[in-house]
Amino acid sequence: MADHSPVEKAIGSEVLLPAILVVDDNAAKRIAVRAMLAPLGHNVIEVDSGREALRAVLRRTFAIILMDVRMPTLDGYETAKLIRQRPQSEFTPIMFMTAFGGDGAEAATAYASGAVDFIFTPILPDVLRAKVSAFVDLFVQAQELQRSLESITTLNAALWASEVRAHAVLQNVADGIVTAGEGGLIESFNRSALQLLGYREEEVIGQPLKLIVAPTHHDEFSEAARAKWSLLNAKGIPAEATQTVGCRRDGSCFPMEMGISEMQIGSRTFTIACIRDVSSRTAYTEALANRALHDDLTGLPNRTLFADRVDRSIAYADRADESRAVLLVDLDKFRTINEMFGREKGDALLRAVTGRLSGAMRESDTVGRLGGDSFGILPSGETDVEAAAAIGWKIREVFEHPFLVSGDAVELRASIGIVLCPQHGRSTADLLRRSDLAMREAKRSGNGLAVFVADPADEAARRLTLLTDLRDGIPRGELVLHYQPKVDLTAGQRTTGVEALVRWRHPTEGLLAPAQFMPEAERSELIKPLTDWVLNEALHQQRVWSDAGLDLTMAVNISARSLTRHSELGDTVAKLTETWGIPPGRLILELTENAMIDAYVAEGLELLHAMGERLALDDFGTGHSSLVYLQRLTIDEIKIDRSFVTNLVSDPSDAVIVRSTIELGHNLGLIVVAEGVENEGTLEVLIENGCDSAQGYFFSRPCPADELTRWLTESRFGAAVGVCG
Ligand code: C2E
Ligand code: MG
Ligand code: MG
Numbered sequence: 222m223a224d225h226s227p228v229e230k231a232i233g234s235e236v237l238l239p240a241i242l243v244v245d246d247n248a249a250k251r252i253a254v255r256a257m258l259a260p261l262g263h264n265v266i267e268v269d270s271g272r273e274a275l276r277a278v279l280r281r282t283f284a285i286i287l288m289d290v291r292m293p294t295l296d297g298y299e300t301a302k303l304i305r306q307r308p309q310s311e312f313t314p315i316m317f318m319t320a321f322g323g324d325g326a327e328a329a330t331a332y333a334s335g336a337v338d339f340i341f342t343p344i345l346p347d348v349l350r351a352k353v354s355a356f357v358d359l360f361v362q363a364q365e366l367q368r369s370l371e372s373i374t375t376l377n378a379a380l381w382a383s384e385v386r387a388h389a390v391l392q393n394v395a396d397g398i399v400t401a402g403e404g405g406l407i408e409s410f411n412r413s414a415l416q417l418l419g420y421r422e423e424e425v426i427g428q429p430l431k432l433i434v435a436p437t438h439h440d441e442f443s444e445a446a447r448a449k450w451s452l453l454n455a456k457g458i459p460a461e462a463t464q465t466v467g468c469r470r471d472g473s474c475f476p477m478e479m480g481i482s483e484m485q486i487g488s489r490t491f492t493i494a495c496i497r498d499v500s501s502r503t504a505y506t507e508a509l510a511n512r513a514l515h516d517d518l519t520g521l522p523n524r525t526l527f528a529d530r531v532d533r534s535i536a537y538a539d540r541a542d543e544s545r546a547v548l549l550v551d552l553d554k555f556r557t558i559n560e561m562f563g564r565e566k567g568d569a570l571l572r573a574v575t576g577r578l579s580g581a582m583r584e585s586d587t588v589g590r591l592g593g594d595s596f597g598i599l600p601s602g603e604t605d606v607e608a609a610a611a612i613g614w615k616i617r618e619v620f621e622h623p624f625l626v627s628g629d630a631v632e633l634r635a636s637i638g639i640v641l642c643p644q645h646g647r648s649t650a651d652l653l654r655r656s657d658l659a660m661r662e663a664k665r666s667g668n669g670l671a672v673f674v675a676d677p678a679d680e681a682a683r684r685l686t687l688l689t690d691l692r693d694g695i696p697r698g699e700l701v702l703h704y705q706p707k708v709d710l711t712a713g714q715r716t717t718g719v720e721a722l723v724r725w726r727h728p729t730e731g732l733l734a735p736a737q738f739m740p741e742a743e744r745s746e747l748i749k750p751l752t753d754w755v756l757n758e759a760l761h762q763q764r765v766w767s768d769a770g771l772d773l774t775m776a777v778n779i780s781a782r783s784l785t786r787h788s789e790l791g792d793t794v795a796k797l798t799e800t801w802g803i804p805p806g807r808l809i810l811e812l813t814e815n816a817m818i819d820a821y822v823a824e825g826l827e828l829l830h831a832m833g834e835r836l837a838l839d840d841f842g843t844g845h846s847s848l849v850y851l852q853r854l855t856i857d858e859i860k861i862d863r864s865f866v867t868n869l870v871s872d873p874s875d876a877v878i879v880r881s882t883i884e885l886g887h888n889l890g891l892i893v894v895a896e897g898v899e900n901e902g903t904l905e906v907l908i909e910n911g912c913d914s915a916q917g918y919f920f921s922r923p924c925p926a927d928e929l930t931r932w933l934t935e936s937r938f939g940a941a942v943g944v945c946g
Contacts, residue, residue: 319339396496707915861896
């Protein structure tokens with residue numbers, strides 16, 4: 222026989238429907254059987270020899286085999302035996318078609334060879350169909366059973382795999398996870414928990430859960446606490462993580478964050494404690510708070526802390542109906558001295574001035590360093606104009622003797638501006654600004670000391686002019702956006718986004734930086750049209766770049782004022798992203814820390830976040846309480862302020878802060894961006910520490926869109942050009 226007979230082809234193509242194999246060397250008989258079976262509609266396959274039958278059963282499973290007994294070479298009985306020996310056909314029912322119905326010996330041989338039934342010739346069609354139908358039904362049922370069995374096996378395997386996976390996750394999470402049963406007795410301890418607390422598994426199973434906290438904190442697990450978790454659990458709210466004190470096996474304690482939840486599985490209630498060692502974070506918070514509030518060079522309170530003290534002092538004075546003073550002390554021509562003697566001596570000089578100023582003041586007064594060569598003084602207690610002037614004169618005396626710096630005697634002078642609260646202002650910002658004006662007057666007049674003289678007409682006029690100019694300037698198209706690239710450090714060091722920074726092309730004053738007009742705009746209603754303009758322009762440009770195959774995220778700075786004042790910012794963003802076809806998640810809104818503190822802002826942020834926009838915390842490290850807010854707010858990204866980044870390579874304390882900030886950000890699942898990268902060394906340190914993204918003059922200064930487009934396509938830090946969209 223040829224290798225591929227028509228029979229084989231038929232076998233190869235049909236596997237699922239029940240099939241019947243007819244084995245007979247007599248073609249006429251095969252045809253007759255096929256005709257009798259036709260009404261059943263099954264697939265009937267014919268072969269003409271025992272050998273062909275053996276081949277057929279190798280290729281598929283039959284519901285039944287109808288076989289002639291007498292065939293040349295291999296007779297029916299031998300064939301049946303061989304069929305039975307093959308695993309594929311071990312259980313396939315075989316029915317002999319035979320004329321020897323009455324012979325008991327023949328029947329015995331037939332059964333011994335593996336037959337399950339007989340049909341006698343001449344075959345009665347109804348009998349054949351009834352018998353075959355019974356076997357086909359059995360076959361179908363067996364197949365169904367097999368399928369159920371298979372799906373049960375698969376399900377079992379999947380369950381097993383998911384349990385293995387859950388266990389692996391539990392064992393490999395960084396947080397310690399401890400579970401306890403109803404009686405508060407520990408039932409499981411994952412690997413991190415064992416490491417954190419120094420136990421072996423067998424030592425803790427069955428022990429009370431409160432074992433993990435210091436004895437002083439056992440009331441974390443009191444009945445009242447339990448009642449609270451149950452209540453939260455019933456409402457489906459996970460309990461907030463609390464700061465507590467963890468207790469190791471050796472009895473040593475450490476600051477620990479612990480979140481407790483309850484879980485119901487079937488009729489059982491489990492307590493799950495998620496624990497984490499926060500010692501490094503606590504130390505870091507303190508270091509950051511200290512660093513954020515003090516000046517490195519002199520150790521004096523910095524501008525932020527000084528302003529905070531003024532705030533408190535004003536609030537107190539207001540209640541007590543007292544007067545307060547702020548003095549601004551600015552060194553004359555210090556820049557020239559610095560250039561003449563070099564920076565090192567300049568620094569030594571500033572420290573010497575600090576020593577003398579602090580010495581001249583009382584312990585309870587505040588001396589702060591507000592900037593390069595300017596100091597602020599906040600006398601404690603009630604201070605009227607005479608008292609303030611007396612302090613001013615005392616400060617002038619401090620400068621009467623030359624300062625000795627590495628053998629050189631340096632003559633220094635200072636100009637002092639004095640403001641009083643409430644006469645000259647009731648807010649810290651107003652007081653500081655006016656003390657600056659008074660100080661300038663002191664310098665200009667050469668008196669060295671001046672008390673602020675309110676000239677409301679003047680200041681109001683200046684403000685009015687600026688605001689009028691800006692109000693007209695926005696619709697006249699005087700605002701421009703410059704863009705600064707944001708380079709991804711995780712893969713390939715290519716630009717993946719830009720930040721839009723506003724400039725004002727003032728008709729007479731030239732190109733103004735944001736610092737020269739944003740504060741005024743923020744104080745007035747103009748912040749709304751300005752923000753709207755910036756958003757529209759930036760998103761339009763993003764579209765232009767996207768059409769050119771440059772797929773970039775767009776970061777836009779948002780003032781706190783614009784969020785609280787016009788809560789419709791969400792609507793504006795929604796409208797403009799639709800107009801310019803910007804998909805969600807490609808716009809990043811940058812806010813400063815202090816802006817985030819406002820409760821209204823927090824609400825506004827949730828809304829923008831819910832719309833899919835990304836939020837970045839700008840100038841991170843310069844404001845208050847960053848960490849607390851970081852945990853509460855829905856932020857995606859933090860931007861480390863450039864004051865920490867620029868001198869990263871030379872200043873070890875900056876390096877520590879930057880590294881810890883990156884770690885902290887990553888622990889909170891945030892993207893960390895470094896601002897103010899000015900050289901390759903800084904970039905390398907940032908990459909080493911795993912910083913995600915960087916911005917700075919080293920890559921590019923902020924520049925107009927067309928200039929940046931060139932840069933994006935030419936620089937090695939430029940953007941990857943994709944398919945035009
Ligand atoms: P920012 O958002 O922190 O922007 C970064 C500032 O750092 C920019 O100053 C930029 O020019 C500068 N810069 C970037 N790389 C370096 C570097 O390597 N070294 C140094 N020394 N500086 C670098 P710019 O453009 O003067 O903006 C100042 C601030 O004004 C911004 O700070 C932002 O808070 C605000 N601002 C800018 N545009 C807008 C705006 O459209 N809306 C609002 N609300 N605020 C804006
Ligand atoms: Mg920014
Ligand atoms: Mg910034």
